[in-house]
Amino acid sequence: MRPDIWSLYRQMLRSRRFEEAVIDLWEEGKISGEMHMGIGEEAIAAGVVDHLEDGDAMALDHRGTPPLVVRGVDLVLLLKEFLGSRDGLCGGMGGHMHLFSPEHLSASSGIVGSAGPVAAGFALAAQHLRPGNLAVAFFGDGAMNQGMLLESFNLAVAWKLPVLFVCKDNEWAITTRSKHVTGGNLLDRAQGFGMTALEVNGTDVEAVWEAAKQGVERARNNGGPTFLLAHCIRPEGHFLGYPLLRKSLESMKEMVGPILRSLPARKGASLGERIASLGTIASLIGRTVTEKYSKRRDPIYRVRQGLKGEKSRLDEIEKEVAKEIQQAVDIALS
Amino acid sequence: MRPDIWSLYRQMLRSRRFEEAVIDLWEEGKISGEMHMGIGEEAIAAGVVDHLEDGDAMALDHRGTPPLVVRGVDLVLLLKEFLGSRDGLCGGMGGHMHLFSPEHLSASSGIVGSAGPVAAGFALAAQHLRPGNLAVAFFGDGAMNQGMLLESFNLAVAWKLPVLFVCKDNEWAITTRSKHVTGGNLLDRAQGFGMTALEVNGTDVEAVWEAAKQGVERARNNGGPTFLLAHCIRPEGHFLGYPLLRKSLESMKEMVGPILRSLPARKGASLGERIASLGTIASLIGRTVTEKYSKRRDPIYRVRQGLKGEKSRLDEIEKEVAKEIQQAVDIALS
Amino acid sequence: MKTMGFADAIDDALAQAMANDSRIVVFGEDVHALRANLFVRFGEQRVRPAPISEAAFVGAAVGAAMAGLRPVVEVMMVDFIGVAVDALLNHAAKLEAFSGGKWRVPMVVRAPCGGGYGDGGQHEQSLWGWLAHIPGLTVVVPSNPADAGGLMLSAIENEGPVVYLEHKLLASNMLDFLGSGGRKTVQYDVPAEGTCGPVPDKWTSVPLGKAATLREGKDITLVSVAVDVHRCVEAAAALQKKGVSAGVLDLRTVSPLDKEALCRAVSRSGRLLVVDEDYRDFGLSGELAAVVLEAGIPLRYGRVCTEETIPYCREFEDQVLPSTKRIVDTALKLMEQ
Amino acid sequence: MKTMGFADAIDDALAQAMANDSRIVVFGEDVHALRANLFVRFGEQRVRPAPISEAAFVGAAVGAAMAGLRPVVEVMMVDFIGVAVDALLNHAAKLEAFSGGKWRVPMVVRAPCGGGYGDGGQHEQSLWGWLAHIPGLTVVVPSNPADAGGLMLSAIENEGPVVYLEHKLLASNMLDFLGSGGRKTVQYDVPAEGTCGPVPDKWTSVPLGKAATLREGKDITLVSVAVDVHRCVEAAAALQKKGVSAGVLDLRTVSPLDKEALCRAVSRSGRLLVVDEDYRDFGLSGELAAVVLEAGIPLRYGRVCTEETIPYCREFEDQVLPSTKRIVDTALKLMEQ
């Protein structure tokens, strides 16, 4: 069986347009908290979630929007939750970092790494109550250093739990380059727990779909967990209003001022070390900015390139999705 | 440079005789708490600790006695601490699971896995204050499933910390066979964090010494951490008074009674599953008992076999060590 | 009515519940041995030994409970909850609120607690007040076999997360396993009524949040949980001889507190003495003072608690943990006010 | 005297200490960015970014402190201490006792805390009372720049473990980072005196365990820490207009408590109103009631605290967190008693 690129594309686009609407609402001050975008991860969400059925569960991290949109959670309920409204998905109590949909057995958490244990628990319940169902855990590369996630890998292998562990590797943990604080490589790390591990280009939705298929089938057939390492990008920075992406000059001044003052300060590290630190910060900012403006690894751009020939159909989907999102926003705000 | 088998043997014997004295005191009711023996691990303690110098640190688990004995901690202070005496190593406050010797930068903890983070901290201090010094972490195979230990592997690699992680693999976690709850193999697991990993027969003191040497040298030369997997045995069971090793009949009855009662109880698992559970328990008991009485993998027996030819010297060391321990006991009890 | 040990009562009530509800599963380290009877009767699928990964398997209990199971997850000692408490603090306890009340977490965390057998400061803590600080957690601490079984049933039936703490001085299997190790050469100050007592032939739930008045008193009210409930009863008898009428209240549930029972007793006696094996500061003992004051009841107040890290040495340990003597002395001081 | 922001004051005092003592190291997630000025001045060796492994690096801080360093370890938010609290509960806090007093752990855990900017229940907790329950931990919670810098110095100089909590509504960099994100379209109820104020030209330590009397009052004493100290001052002014003389006590250190200052104030006013952004039950508010009662001081008592999981919705959040209005209302009720 082959992936249906058109429906995958539609799902990716729904997620993208939804989150773009969220950006506007956030700018208007209608959304509080740390608003983490899933922009750049749409191919992973679409390629994985497309395989899920009734009774399957999802444990999400702080970027839970795309999987929930793709899974079919009501967009108005989602938006209203983001807006903190009484009739939002969680009555305004959870917000965008704590999204819960019992019908979809989907739960998110703002605690890095917690998706692993929760997914293991979802899978344990499936093993007892819903054989053939599975649980997916979505988390980032930074979470790969969180003990409870590592423990959950072992637990899933030892108990042969139907889990698909999906690591969305954007190479960042907030302002930290993951490779700078992470030993070895993540594929070996997962394999080290005796788990089958697959690596895929997370901006290629068809590749993700194919890889996820293997893991999902293994889980459904009582074959135990699978680790899926999906490489992606983080064009919007860690969250909206990310300092390293601020356009305004004064905010840049605010950031740079104290740094420059401490450069010549008496006592401290050698000038060499200080320059090195400055270099580190500069390169982080540079990398963040280029990542925002490079289309190259945008999963949606990539699909469009592949479907260039079918412009009219692309436009049609574009229109339909835009309409769907606009309607959701209108209702949510009314 | 080659290991001095005679001094290694003497250290192993000191630890063995010391712990045998502890067994007697425990039987007499003079020691409380969960008394965990290091009997069976002497080759690991001797082979690793022999490489340590002033300024090197040790983070120990609940079987901390052998490394401290080998490191040269005053035996009387140790014994008095076990006895809970006011002038014990820690004033009777810590006891045998919480042994602390600042002079030897040695600390133990009863929290499984905590030796990893603490050793990482010791190593960080060495990196800043005592370049060339290192920290050793001793822990068991069961601890390899504890998140904080796994995190500390990554931290040590990422920060290039001078740590030697020593896993004393006796294949047990209390009554649990580790392989039953552990995915993959421990060497791959450690390597998965980008750490050099070595495997050694932990009952062969010379092999341990050679392997430890590599790790210690790497650490001293700013080469980062090393993982050493040392296989050993647990002849005394998890701790003294271990139920699976009780000789007394009534205690066996106590254990077996409820089990047999629940075998035919109405409602529950299929008879097949119940028999399987019984089988599991039986095999655990069997394994525990055979392990106690098989000399084959006793590290001290092994050295003696190798040195058979030099009986008189062996006897001499035997006498000297017996005398040393007896004196320590006499003083501690006086 | 039959008589049963404290630990047997818990497992017996658990077995009854498991026989009637296949959604109830037990997992934790060494449960195949610690709960051998359940392991044999219900098989390895439902009584599952776990790796030493408390953060993962307590977190998994949260997910399992969300997805339809009713897990009874064992932490070998409450002291070890430190490595797994995020699953309670930020997940189990918060999920109902986060989901706007749509999703609940019917799980039980079962953990031995308490000291008095020389196991040292990392293995003898109580921590019930510490855990009760977290909104959304129910914390149960029984003091006798009948309550132990009945409260286990209500813990399992509860739709929210429950921390069920069993005191190791009352659970004879635990005390034998961790303390005496089959030795006849060691003694512990074990309260007989707590370790063995009458239990119903068929278990029925003991309501959460209801204290038990073990003794009425018009001069002073002694309030406690677990082992110290029995120390209080002993102290009350001693005080009687000195002409002091002391009442004893067994909270049974630390959270939610039975505020009525507490206020009723204290408004009558005018004096509250809290006996708490958990740490003194910022815990149960202070909360009880606040509850009575909030009710506008004037009172004289004292507390006998654990004030520092518990020493290994049996002699020091006895001085640090609450004792009948300390209760009596403090009560008499309070009487002078 | 110059004026400085709350967050700048902390980093400035830290920089002064680091310049004078090379044993002081800072590590935690993203410290190269969050403490960019320290990172540039002292270099990556001493200001070291960490993986998201709180259990390992807080545990490593314990070992580092034991072996001669003076680590200031950062946990990005106190809410996340849940994954690392074993290092405090069973190690940092217990080591001095375990070693018979021979070994101490001079470490500082620095963590932003508190809410009021719509970050939800897993990111706005206070937990100072929860941590203070553990014997052996010092817990510091400053309410203004001068105290923030001075208490950071004493935290670093302290020979035992200190949890240093900086409120995110006072630390403008944190509030900008987590809350407004550079937006002009959002407002927060930020107490001006807390976020910016006079500081000494050279930092000197503010003693641990000493409260600050911000206002004398003969009718009622309002006691609090951090942001709510300023709410209390506001409330006291409002109460003044209603003819109620309210004193305000800023504890500054939650543990050890300044019992004298507390008892002195309450014995004078006869009324204690605790305002605590941490959870109400089994925490700071109850402890203060117990301390006053233990001193034999009769009092009327009330508390305004966070009673449940903090909601995401700004409107609900404002109702759940303590507010000037709730303080005034509760104070007036107390006056009627």
Ligand SMILES: Cc1ncc(C[n+]2csc(CCOP(=O)(O)OP(=O)(O)O)c2C)c(N)n1
């Ligand atoms: C236990 C814990 N520690 C720290 C944080 C703060 N934090 C939130 S997101 C984040 C980075 C996570 O990186 P990654 O897992 O790669 O996800 P990404 O944001 O890159 O998608 C951190 C450190 C947290 N929420 N929980």
Ligand SMILES: Cc1ncc(C[n+]2csc(CCOP(=O)(O)OP(=O)(O)O)c2C)c(N)n1
């Ligand atoms: C965090 C934690 N969980 C559980 C325990 C209880 N416990 C003590 S020793 C032990 C088994 C440890 O196994 P291993 O690490 O292999 O060491 P061994 O006893 O086999 O030498 C367990 C589960 C503990 N002390 N700490």
Ligand SMILES: [Mg+2]
């Ligand atoms: Mg990432």
Ligand SMILES: [Mg+2]
């Ligand atoms: Mg082992």
